[in-house]
Amino acid sequence: DAEITQSPRHKITETGRQVTLACHQTWNHNNMFWYRQDLGHGLRLIHYSYGVQDTNKGEVSDGYSVSRSNTEDLPLTLESAASSQTSVYFCASSDSSGSYEQYFGPGTRLTVT
């Protein structure tokens, strides 16, 4: 069965370190998205991609970057982790036509100390 996976599921890192969160999908979807979820803010879009070599900024992109070198993967990099980036991060993917419903990964809980 097709799926979307994230790794690691939990990560503790120190302020200033570079961190990369992995997202891998086997749906063969063109569209991939990264969100963060914080209490009181719901889901906020960080970056998204509509295909290989395409990346776009979302509403909270400062301090984050993504790259899309193949269809299956969209890694999220925190260039220099800050305590404000402590959050739960979700990756999602969707088809680029039809009903565009997004399928979500299980999430990565990141703590920056």
Added chain:
Amino acid sequence: GEDVEQSLFLSVREGDSSVINCTYTDSSSTYLYWYKQEPGAGLQLLTYIFSNMDMKQDQRLTVLLNKKDKHLSLRIADTQTGDSAIYFCAELLIYNQGGKLIFGQGTELSVKP
């Protein structure tokens, strides 16, 4: 601007019906969605409705769409304790290359036995 709003909390008794409401702002949205998030998990797509429909029913779930008022609701019949979760509504915005979802803040449903 793009905005989706939901009330934050709803409490019901087991066996009663639950109605979760949502308002959205973009009248050009073609699809609207309901997602469910259980503790510690990612978002799970429950159902979606195309904008030319007024109602969609799927077992215990009924979605009502009022395009004139930009109002979406999710009714859960015979609510069970297993329905306790956070429910997100979302609207689809289509851009030239693809689509992205705008999420509400989520409604936490508490089902009391």
